[in-house]
Every structure is written in structure tokens, then in C-alpha cells.
Amino acid sequence: MLRSHTCGELRIDHVNQQVTLTGWVQRVRDKGSLLWIDLRDRYGITQLFLEEGKSDPALLQTARTLGREFVIKVEGIVAERHSKNANIPTGDIEIKVSSLEILNESKTPPFTIEDETDGGDDLRMKYRYIDLRRNVVRESLQLRHKMAQQTRTYLDSQYFIEVETPVLIKSTPEGARDFVVPSRMNQGEFYALPQSPQTFKQLLMVSGFDRYYQIVKCFRDEDLRADRQPEFTQIDCEMSFVEQEDILNMFEGLIKHVFKTVKGIELSDFPRMTYDEAMQTYGSDKPDLRFGMKFVELNELVKGKGFKVFDDAELVVGICATGAAEYTRKQLDELTEFVKRPQIGATGLVYARYNADGTI
Template sequence: MYRSHNCGELDASFINKEVTLAGWVQKSRDKGFIVWVDLRDRYGITQLVFDEERTSKTMLEQAQNLGREFVIQVKGTVIERASKNPNMTTGDIEILVSELNILNESLLPPFTIEDKTDGGEELRMKYRYLDIRRNPVKNNLIFRHKVTQEVRNYLSKEGFIEVETPYLIKSTPEGARDFVVPSRMNAGQFYALPQSPQTFKQLLMVGGMDKYFQIVKCFRDEDLRADRQPEFTQIDCEMAFIDQEDILNAFEGLTRHLLKEVNGVVIDKFPRMLYDDAMRLYGNDKPDIRFGMEFGELNNNAQHKDFGVFNSAELVAGIAVPGGNTYTRKEIDKLIDWVKRPQIGALGMIYVRCNEDGTYKSSVDKFYDEADLAKWAEATGAKAGDLICVLSGNTNKVRAQLSALRMELAERLNLRNPKEFAPLWVMDFPLLEWDEDTKRYHAMHHPFTSPKPGQLELLKTNPGEVKANAYDLVMNGNEIGGGSIRIHDKETQALMFDYLGFTPEEAKAQFGFLMDAFQYGAPPHGGLAFGLDRLVAILGGQETIRDYIAFPKNNAGRDVMIDAPSRIDDAQLTELSLKLNLKQ
């Protein structure tokens, strides 16, 4: 037996008892005649003591030579600690060691294994197995486990059945790029890793499983952005014989359960917002509604004078910054420089000061009078003491730029409290979106999403106006889940493929198995998938998903710890019937 207890459970009730502990040396303090060692395991830290009066000379010398992260086992007696530490659960006691065994020595770690470390992110990812020993990372992984267990328990009690679906599937042209896997036994042919188990969960509904879920790995070989992983985990769910309201109620229930059990927070309302309203008021489809600063559209109040910048704009819109009139001119200039950065792309910014005496002062006073500016204040909801920030130009660009500015200001004003949770359903997305590069429509969600009831005929006349029977669950400005009511008959699915540019032959080759299944009594069905990584991070009060993944990739999609991806040797390439056309 390596240990009788762990390093986090001993207290004064164990005094005079003999115990065996094992763990890592966190640090030691050597006074010559006495040595204290902090022993750490997953559960906590316990102080060990070796002294020349009660410890053998040989053992004292061993203790003096212990290095950081040595793995040791000790036996000894629990004694009362002379200098107690109220910040530690074991701070009332220490172990007078009678036996010391060094189980493994350690090199000096490249960074300190402490809550506040001196290691940069790339270094810690290279030595992730050391980083996991640190409390912040360890506790995040334990937190993820707790969330995952709550999900499984809740869905199981609600009658959902967990079913595993294949990882080696067929590549499809829709959506993000697939990771592909060459088949040795079928030369020249490839599997794909699933972007989601979409078609399989629909087939499970055809198979009568009724309520399915799976906590599943998904893969997308897409261009990486900050905090996006090429492999990620979904809580994938599907239900049969339901409508949209059933889905929303079911997963509001799961979200409420997680917030209550994991965070101790009770949420009553899950407001609903149309996609068009989200874009008009917040400039994106995942608005953070913990604070205001809704957009005010100013075209009617700004395009009647001789200010050419506004007159030529497709959209003029502004936001009211609470208390922003305290900003100095220098601070406002820095804000203007911020929106002009290439990442944001605005050409400039107009501002209006809302003075305490009810007057207004703007950067365009030459063109607009007090009455005009008062209308701007009314449209943006600005009050005395606020600052109105106005952007103009192409509608989509202005909304994206103003959305970025809104979020940046909220961060600066500490309006995004991580302990406050504001869920929101965003609904009625466009079914299709036009792609200028390919000159055709693509499914905004995926090609199995059904149109809103009564809009199928609109596909023939104005496909860009058709709304999807789809919904996203947003939390604190992040999409944590999304889904839709699916198409469940062959004719409608064939029509959808037609509008997406598939020939009948292409549709049959890619998705014939699904349309064939629809001919055997497919029930009405729909579902939703939560992004587990994002959900756990939000519940944990953060937005960085890598902190909640045991072995994450970096921003370039590389695992710097194991050095992947990497080349494979020529023999493997030959066996797979592949040729590598890269300069060696």
C-alpha cells in the first residue's frame, strides 16, 4: 500500500495516528537541524517534518537532498503543527516522518508548479503533464468531469439513451473541411473524421431510439482562430416526435440543472430573440445581454445634412457608452485608433458628448445642431453623462465593427461579470446564405435543417429570404449550443440538395443512404448539440476553452508536446498508396 491517506484529508482529529502518504515534493525549507517538506498530491498539501532530535541522521540527509517534484513515500505520525496555517485544510498538523522512500527523482521543472507560475503558455503546453499538476489546470479538469457527469445523469433520467456512433465515416462536401484518413485495405479511398454525428443521430431516430445523446469528439480541418480547436467535444442530442418548443424546453431544463448543480445559480427566464433582431440590435448572432449598449440606427436622423460620410453610407449606427462623457479627448482618440485597427477595419468614428446640463457636443458640430444630436441620443438610449459612438458604411461591416466596439467597451467598464449568467435563444436564422466565391447558396447550419413551416414554397422564388427552423442557445456572448428541426422526408431533402447546387447523382452518391432511410417511416425529429468545451468554460467563469482541455492544440493546430502533426515514413505512404508531393 503506497498510501493510507491522501495529502488533503488529514486534520487535528488524526493527531497521534500513524499514516502513510505519497506524492510530489512541492518545496522544502532546510534550516540545517530541521527540514520541512510540502508533499502534494491531487487532493492537497501536507507538511512533513524531519529534525535531528527525532529523525535519523541518514533520513535527515535524504530530506535535505530532496528536489522539487521528486516522487516520495513517507510513513510517520500526525502531530500538532507549531505554526498553524489557516489557509490550508491540513494547516493544523504535520507529519513527523519515520520512514522515507524516494520512488522517483525529477529533473528541475522548466517552470514552477504553483498556482501563479513563471511559465508562458507555449512552454506549459509543451510540458502539459507538468502543467496539469498545478491547481488551476487540475481543478478545471475536475470541474469538467463534474459538468460531464451532471449532463449524463440528467439526460439519462430524462429518458435519453447514450449511443456511440462511428469515427470513420464518409467525407461530404458541405460544412467545414474534413480530416481524412486513408484506407490501407481500400487503396485510393479515404474515410473522414466526423464534423458531427449528424446523419447517424438522424438514422437513430429512424431506428426508433426516440431520445439519443452522446458526448462525442468532433473534428474540423478549418482555418484556426484564437481559442478554436481542430478537435472538440459535443453533447450531441436528438429527439423524435417533437416540435421546436419541445426541444427548447428540454434543453432549457438541462441548462437550468447545470447552473443550479454546478454554480448554485437559479435561472428562471430564457428570453428568445429573432436572428434579424440580434443582428440589428447587437451586430452578431450571439449577443451578450448582461449589459445594454444596444445599437441605435441613425439613418433617418443623420442623412439629411451635408455630411457626405453619412449620406453615402448604407448604415449609420451608434451605441451609448454609460458614463463615457468622462473620457478625455486623448482617451477618445485612442478609442478611434482602436476601431481603425486592421482587425476591426473602421475608417473612423464620430462621437457625441451628452453633457450633464442636457446639451450635446460632437465631433461633427459643423453639420449637426442640438436638435439633431438629441435625436441621436434618443435613438441610442443615451443619457446625460454618456458618450455616443457612431460608425457608418456597409451594413454588415458596420454591425460587425460596432459589435466589436461594444464588447471592448464592456470589458473596459467591467460589465461582463463572469459570475452572472444570461442565457438567450436566438431563433429563425436564414436557411441559406449566398457565397460570393462559389456563386451559390450554402446551408447556414447544415443541409438537413428544415425551413420554417409554410416557407418551403419560398425556396423557389426567393431562397435568401427563407428562415430555418433552427435555434442557438447563447450564454454571456458565446454560442454554447445549436440545433434545428430536421427534414424527415425524401422529397423535401432532395429539393434542399437541389437548391444547394447538388445534381441528383451527387446527392445520391453523398447522402443516398439517408434519403433511402427516409422512405422507411422516418418520424419528425430534431435536436441540439452543446459545445462541451465552451459550456464548461462559461460555467467556470472563463471563455478560454484550452484551460478546460487536458491536452489542447495551440493556435496553429499543433500539439507541441508530442510534436503533431508530423511526417510519416515512405513505407507507410507506399502501404497507403499515397505520394507526398512536398519538398523534403
């Protein structure tokens, strides 16, 4: 191994130990007689320290050539910091460098490797391998890994079996268009990428595998939406010899397990709502209950009053937006444009102000 420890591992208990670290240069602070280097890997940041008169002059000269994102290997002694940094786990120590080797030089990155970076979306996507070094991106990948790990742990404990199903398949009727792949062996014929493993999991049920799951890639050639892209991953499950209550309890248990083990959050029993209730009070089969703005039926109040839009409508409902009576005309126009977006699909917005003094 090129390193003895990671950059997020060393603590005050390691003082006076000889260590070897590798990583990327996050920043260099040169104060003339004193020089500090923040060395980063995916585990954290460790501060390196060099001092004129005590460190080898050749070492200082090499250190002053370092730029951001240089990959280096250092050896040194762990020392207690004089000015500790409580914001990072390694903030009590630093490394007094005795050896420094540049493993790979780097051009100046096109944006800073920080949580709040100065790079726009297009620039970060162009240099994705650099963007992946940022904490917020890495933490998202680690969260995804932990969720997949705990999903498998839970489903394994419930006697599910994980089965990988084919990716190159025959086209099957689904809710979107298929992505197709030409066959080299059979000219003029095509494979389809699966929109879901539906056919295969049904075969597994018929074959006697009564509990199946797979964390599977699916492909759908359809327009982008906020919750859907052409390639996505889903937790795909199938069960035999069960009723509705068994399914609800099984996957409520899965969500509770993932939140508890990954985020340390204990969830209470989930409230349940029928489809009819959801559509009647929220107009959606996946309502966001955080806002509490239920639909209120207004047919008796507004029909037959000579307003054609309401008179011709089968159902007229309204939302009570508490506090919105004070909105300016500009804010109301912005709301109108918001509901006209394709994701919502409304043609406009009708509003009435109910003021604090009771006037409308």
C-alpha cells in the same frame, strides 16, 4: 496500495494515527535544526516535519537531498501543528516522518508549479505534463469531468440514450473543410473525420431512437477563432416528435441542472429574444447581454447631411458608451484598432462626444 491516505485527506481527527503518503515535493524549508516538506498530490498538500535530535540523522540527510518535484513515499505519525494554516484543509496537522523513500528524482522544473507560475504559454505547452500538476489546470479538468457527469445524469433522466457514432466516415457537406485520413486497404481513397454526427443521429431518429445524445469529438479544418479550434467537444442531441418549445425547455433545464449540481448556482428562467430582435439591437445572434449597449438607429439624424459614408449606408446605428466621453485620443484610437480586428471586421470607428454640459 503504496499509500494509506491522500495529501488532502488528513484532519485533526487523525492525530496520533500512523499513515503512509505518496506525492510530489512542492517545496522544502530547511531552518537548520528544523525541516519542513510540503508534499502534494492532486487532492491537496500535507506538511511533513523533521527535527534534529529527534529524527533519524540518516532520514534528515535524505530529506536534505530532496528537490522540487521529487516523488517520495513517507511514513509517520499525524501530529497537531503548533502554527496552523487556515488556507488549506490540512492546515491543522503535520506528519512527523519516521520513514522516507525517494521513488523518483527530478530535474529542477523549468517553471514553478504554482497558480501564478513564471512560465510563459510556449514553455508550459512544451512541458504540458508538468503544467498539468498546477491547481488551476487540474481544476479545469475536474470541472469538465463534473459537467460531463451531470450532463449524462440529466439527459438519462429525460429518457435520452447515449450512442457512440463512428469517427472514420465518408465525407459529408458541412460548414468547413474535412480532416481526411488515407485508407490503407483502399489505395487512393480517404476517410473523413466527422464535423458533427449529423448523419448518424438522423439515422437513429428514423430507426425509432427518439431521444439521442453524445458528448462527442468533432473535427473542422478551419481557421482558429475565439470559440472554435480544429478539434472540439460538443454535447450533441436529437429529439423526435417535438416542437420548438419542447427543445427550449429541455435544454434550459439541462443548463439549470449543470449549474446547480456543479457550481451550486440556482438559475432563474431564461429570458428569450427573437432572432430579429437580437440582430436589430445587438447586431449578433449570440449577444452578450452583460454590457447593455444596444444599437440605436440613427438614419433620421445622420442621413442626407452630406457625409457620404452615412448617406450611402442602408442602416446607420450607434452605441451609447456611458462614461466614454472622457476618453483620451489614445484610448479612442485603441478602440478603433480593436474593432478593426478580423474577429470583429469593422473598417473604422466614428464617434461623437456627448459631454456632461450637454455639448457635442
